[in-house]
Amino acid sequence: MGKSCCQTPEPDQNAHNNPRWRTILSIALIANAAMFVVEIVAGVAADSRALQADALDFFGDAVNYAISLGVAGLALSWRAKAALFKAATMLAFGLWVVGYAIYGLISGANPEPQTMGVIGSLALIVNVIVALLLFRYREGDANMRSVWICSRNDALANIAVLGAALGVFGTGQAWPDLLVATIMAGLAIWGSIEVFGQARKELVHG
Incomplete structure (x- = not known):
């Protein structure tokens, strides 16, 4: 297909002042905060490092969405700093998840695959809905892009958690859970590199 057929429409330059953007961020914040509570309780009960790591990711995202709401409408330099x-x-x-996975490998773990599967499915549904709501803002500034990357990574991580549940169920061992926790760490680290690079450029040009 030609380039024009694959181009993404330019985002609204005033999107940060758009009530729709603020509403979506508010929905994302509430959804992530609720899923943090659900997943951390389930993760501890199921002895799943992957679920606990995903729960902390939900918590981090809720904080990040709150920050994005706080800087919405401010100058580009402030959004880049955020x-x-x-x-x-x-x-x-x-980095924390990598360390926690190593600790689980050394100390031993006994994750419960049924709970992992149910909670992982619920988390996937929530994250896919949030990611779809944020999709149009994926090519915005570093602040918008960071929100999109968080949601994208969360959906991918939830698919991986479901894979870990199947792996634990099929093998009767903990290594699939620990492997997925490590993959989630890689997604977070890669996403941080992308956002950091774009934010630095915006600070220079802003």
């Missing part, structure tokens, strides 16, 4: 902070939190989350 994006830098969010990139740092994504990086910190990724």
Whole structure:
């Protein structure tokens, strides 16, 4: 197909002042905060590192959405600085999950696949809905892009959690759960690099 057929429409330059953008962020914030509570309880009960890691990701995203709401409508430099902070939190989350997965490998774990599957499915549904709501803003500034990347990574992570549940169920071992936790860490670290790079460019040109 020609280039014109594959181009993404330019985002609304005033999107940060758009009530629709603020409404979507508010919905995302509430959904992520609720799923943090659900997943952290289920993750501890199921002894699943992947669920616990995903729960902390929900918490981090809720905080990030709150920050995005706080800087919406401010100058580009302020939004870029907020994006830098969010990139740092994504990086910190990724490094923490790597360490937690290593700890689980050394200390031993016994994840419960049925709970992982049910909660992972619920989390996937929530994240897909949020990602679809944010899809039109994926090519915005670093602040908007960081919100989109968070949602995209969450949906991919939930698919991986479901794969881990199947792996634990099929093998009777914990390594699929620990592997998925590590993959989730990689997504967070890669996403932080993308956001950090764009935010630095916007600070230079802003």
